[in-house]
Amino acid sequence: MSRSCLAVILAAGDSTRMRSSMSKVLHPVAGRPMIAHVMAAVASTGVSAAALVVGRDADAVAKAGAVEGVTVEAFLQAERRGTGHAVLTAKDAIAHGYDDVLIAYGDVPLVTSATFTLAREGLADGADVVVIGFHTDKPTGYGRLLVENGELIAIREEKDASEEERKVTWCNSGLMAIDGRKALSLLEKISNNNAKGEYYLTDLVEIARADGGRVVAVDAPETEVAGCNNRAELAALERLWQERRRHELMLSGVTMVAPETVFLSYDTEIGQDAFIEPNVFFGPGVKVEAGALIHAFSHMERAHIGAGAEIGPFARLRPGATLLSKSKVGNFCEVKNAEIGEGAKVNHLTYIGDAFIGAHSNIGAGAITCNYDGVNKHQTRIGANAFIGSNSSLVAPVSIGDGAYVASGSVITEDVPADALALGRARQEIKPERAKVIRERALAFKAAKKAAK
Known part of the structure; x- marks a missing residue:
């Protein structure tokens, strides 16, 4: 929109019902603080500035509320004297004179830019105040929106x-938009002449109408404007967010066998024709390209999975894991800060950390890169078309050349040239009848020990 806009975000509550050591708005939904979800929504609406009204954990809340492209200023609310008083804490920002002023809350993480845009369009159509409401079949406890002649x-x-x-089912969400040219004068007319001695933002409706202004209400989905006061409501918001995002991804061409068991993060990207089996967890920073297959019980964070790649079941991708196209990380494997080349296979029971695996190489079961010396991390480089036998330990820093072969059970401490065979294990010896002697000795010791009791 061409109109300038300030968003005032109320995030100063004490979080008493949350029973938490940190501010309520810092609690995450989909791996992101609630306040950050709200700020992303207002940023997408085209706001140029935001005023964060903060209290507890002010610095942390302000940091979590930072968003690219929006100038954010924090205002400390020392006293709690109602929502109207909270908004006026940002008086200096409101006084700059924006076309629109949006009022939002830091604990409403499911709100979308579409809802804020709808409210702003109401201002552009000549309203002085636009209240965002929602319809519910359980209106008890909410303020009712009373409408006459539109x-x-x-x-x-x-x-x-x-x-x-009380029969009215259209209720107040608390979110609203105010004509920026009149916002300050309207807000300053709010009185605390009530039983609690507080300044209520809802009084703006009748104040604006008394001044000859026009006030309208717009509708938003009930789930979108749901707030959070305790851990149970936080879990409910998480469930709603996950349902909404899963639905979006499936409509975009992603298959989920049991979507209710797949957990996504706020920035999860999954390409068309990817196939997600049950009980998969996507932490922040995961991108899955088209056609990838994620088997059950896999866990990923800050990882990139290439087109047609396959992981799991029971695989863990830690930060910095990059799987190129058609590569594979199989069951009970862990990959951290490593690139798995095109078509390479890390099939089972393997740890690959701080490493580079070349195209079409094969890493056998139980192989590990020994990347940590107790102080520093070191890199292992494995070339293309190499074969690392089962139960091998590659002690970094070390390099395995293209086409090289590491024999099973080897401990490799020196670089292996291309196309070479490396064996790093003791020569096998056979001692005839020795097992029988050892077994008889052990049985005699056990019998003597039992007789002595």
């Missing part, structure tokens, strides 16, 4: 509502 005439709190007004 305009909002009041927000009636349940304790003040008549029996007829």
Whole structure:
């Protein structure tokens, strides 16, 4: 939109019901603080500036609320005297004179830019105040939106509502938009002449109408404007976010066998025709390209899975894991800060850390890269078309050349040239009848020990 806009985000609550050692808005949904979700939504709406009204953990909240392309300023709310008072804490920002002022809350992480845009369009159409409401079949406890002739005439709190007004199912979400040219004068008219002595933002409806202004309400999905007060509600928000994102991905061409068991992060990217089996966890920073196959019980974070690659079941990709196209990381394997080349296979029971695996190489079962010396990490480089036998230990820093072969059970401490065979194990010896002697000795010792009791 061409209109300038300030977003005022209220995030100063004490989080008492959350029973937490940190601010409520810092608790994550889909791996991202709730406040960051809200800030991303307002940023997508085209706001140029945001005022964060903070209290507890002010510095951490301000840091979590930083968003690219938006100038963010934090305002400390020392006292809690109602929502109207909270918004006026950002008075200096509002006074700059924006066309639109959006009011949002830091604990409403499912809100989308589309809802804020709808409210701003109401301002562009001439409204002085636009309230965002939602319809619910359980309105108890919410303020009701009372509408006449297409305009909002009041927000009636349940304790003040008549029996007829309590039948209204269109409720107040708390989110709203205000004409920026009038915002400050309207906000300063809010009185604390009520039982609690607090300044209620909802009074703006009748204040604006008394000044001859126009007030309207727009509708948003109930789930989108849901807030969070405790851990149970946080879990409910997580469930709703996951359901929404899974649905979006499946409509984009991703197959999920049991979507309710797949957990995504806020920035998970999955390409068309990827196939996700049950019980898969995507931590932050994961990108899955087209046609990849993710088997059950796999766990990924900050990893890149190339087109047609295959991982799992029971695979773990840690930060920095990169799988090129058609590569494979199989069951009970762990990869960290390593590149698995095109068509390379790391099939089972293997650890690959701080490494480079060349195209079409094969890493046998139980092989490991010994990347840590107790102080520093070192790299292992394996060329293309190499074969690393089962139960081999590659002690970094070490390099295995193209086409090289490492015999099973070897401990490799020196570089292996291309096309060479490396054996790093003791020569096998056979001692005839020795097993029988050892066994008889052990049985005699056990019998003597039993007789002595």
